[in-house]
Amino acid sequence: MEDCVFCKIVRGEIPCDMVYEDERFLVFNDIQPQAPVHMLLIPKKHVKSISAMTDEDIALVGQMVNIATRIAAAAGISAKGFRLVTNSGKEGGQIVPHLHWHILGGRQLSGELG
């Protein structure tokens, strides 16, 4: 996607504070962190949101959640606890229309989810 910010990060056209990369996924620190640890996990493939998932993306999303748990453990936030969030569409709070998971932790998170 030509103009997608996250696709530009994947292509290296915009820098990021990278945490993890493999053939299919990229994890980087959020530029506006809301917690001591706040990372974004994205697929390199452009998928608009979880609502745009095709059947073949189901396994991909399961793997993303699995990677999120491993990244949380590596960041030292797994034992005490962390939150995994994805927003779909405007009212969900999605800003960048490229599927991404927020991984948040490093302090006691609020019970307010929305």
Place this chain on the structure above:
Amino acid sequence: MEDCVFCKIVRGEIPCDMVYEDERFLVFNDIQPQAPVHMLLIPKKHVKSISAMTDEDIALVGQMVNIATRIAAAAGISAKGFRLVTNSGKEGGQIVPHLHWHILGGRQLSGELG
């Protein structure tokens, strides 16, 4: 799990305001909703959290996210947008130690994620 509240709901020992059920998953309305639509999606199998996922649970979790998007569409919150959240552990805000996804929507959600 004998004392798990969500396992008791799965076994029918505690009532719930059910939205969806199939062989593996259950969706019901949160008893303390934080948005006009606030549902919980759980696996009938007791898994403590996403951090306790085994390799065989990866596909299960992918299917949960897919079901969440279909349930959100059926609830009429998909077009405008919704949020999908799971908390793992105390600092993440997890209260019931049985994997569950919060599906929230029906109004503009806050940009505060934690």
